[in-house]
Structures are given as C-alpha cells and as structure tokens.
Amino acid sequence: MNKTELLNKTARDADERLLLARAMDKMDLAHQRSIPSCTGFLSPQERASVEALMNASGHPRHLFFGGYEGAERAVCAFLPDWQEEDDWRSGEDCPVCALRASFPEDASLSHRDFLGSILGLGLDREKVGDLLVAPGCCDILLLREIEDFLLLHLESAGRTRLKLKPIPLAQLAPKAVEVKTIRDTVATLRLDAVAASAFSLSRGRAGELISSGKLQLNYRECVKPDRAVAQGDVLSCRGLGKCVVKTVGGLSKKGRTMIELERYL
Helix, strand or coil: CCHHHHHHHHCCCHHHHHHHHHHHHHHHHHHHHCCCEECCCECHHHHHHHHHHHHHCCCCCCEEECCCCCCCCEEEEECCCCCCHHHHHHCCCCCEEEEEEECCCCCCCCHHHHHHHHHCCCCCHHHEEEEEEECCEEEEEEEHHHHHHHHHHCCEECCEECEEEEECHHHCCCCCCCEEEEEEEECCCEHHHHHHHHCCCCHHHHHHHHHCCCEEECCEECCCCCCECCCCCEEEECCCEEEEEEEEEEECCCCCEEEEEEEEC
C-alpha cells in the first residue's frame, strides 16, 4: 500500500490527512535515511490517529514520549535500526526538554494562564507538551528548538512574574493521577451502556451525548451508541472527564456482564 492509499484509508478529514502525511514523512526519514526523527507534541486525539496509521502501515518501529511516564501530550519518534530507545531518550537526538517556571506560592496561576502566555508569544501548540502546575512552580515540557526562545521571552503568566530555568527530565514531579474504581454490571457492552455506568448517567442520556458527538471512544469521535466496547478502551466525555475499561469479566447470575472501570478525577 503506497502513501496515498494509506492516507485515503486512515484520514477522516483534511486536517487529519495533513497530520498523518507529516508523520509519514518523519517515518520515511528514519527508515529510508537512518536519521532519527519525530513529530511535534500530539494531543491524545492526534496520537490515536497516528497509532491507527502505524497499525495500517504494518507497525513500523516507533515510540511515543512526552518527557515522563503517563504524559498526556507526546511526540511520536521514529528511530533507525542502529539506535536503541533508551539511548534516544537520554541523548542529543531526543527533542523533549523541560523548563521550570517559579512564582510566588500565593499566586493562583492555572494551566490556562501558562498556556495562554506561551501561545501568546506566537508559538504553535505542537511545540509545547504537558504543563505541570504546582504551588509556586510550573514545569513546562517543550521541544528543545524553542527552549532559548522561552527563556528569553516568557516573563509572566497572567500578571505574575516568572523565573525560568532548565531542569533535567528526571527532576519532573507530575502529580499522582487520582482515579475512582467502578465495579458494575451492564446488560450489554454497547457504548451507551458502558458510558452510562462510567459517568453515572441514564442510558438514554449517554446515548444523547454519543449521538451529539460529545463522547469519544479511544480519543476518536464515535456517534454510534451501539458500538462495541472492549477491555482497555478509553471513554472521554466533554465536561465529564475520562474513564478506562480496566476489565471485562464474565456474566452475573442475572446474565449481565461484569465490568471494572477507572474514572479519572
């Protein structure tokens, strides 16, 4: 299957086609010219699109990396045969680095404050990864190519002055993810039934959210309430958060399917 055929098969619209075409160019650079290459930071939705492309391409060698375990935004790196993943992560070819912005602890700065200040400098979103906001500091994941620019130009977030310095990725301290375990039974593994259990909704309301495009399955819009859900799938709903299907068990005495979910708080 050539490049055009792959794009026709996997891209759902013009924006996704452009994203996947750029990813394929990076892949070709690594596999045909033995040069390490990677995309910019991908959102979870964009990552799902690139993963679908990789599956359709025969699973070429690649990895996703956002600077720390569990990062939401990550680059997709394509490595030549001669390069090991650990060497890439710790070497000069890895484009991901981090800055720590310090500010007075009594300043109530949010993720939105930092993202607005950074993008207000004219930078594209793909240049910036996760923003880890804590009392008195914010660790900014970014592409190394904009490190000097941010050190020079990012002076404040909101109305609060910042002090920036580079830090090793090993010093990142992401906040522990809080989840709520939900054990339930469903009549069917349809998306509307599982979503109702995940987000404490009626099945009818869950179906309305799905049909209106507000609920995503594995970070891709799904408007079919009867779509089958499997173990490992991720459900995310606008305004309600995210939930992972951890296990799908057997049938209860009443013939319902037992499931275990983890809802992110």
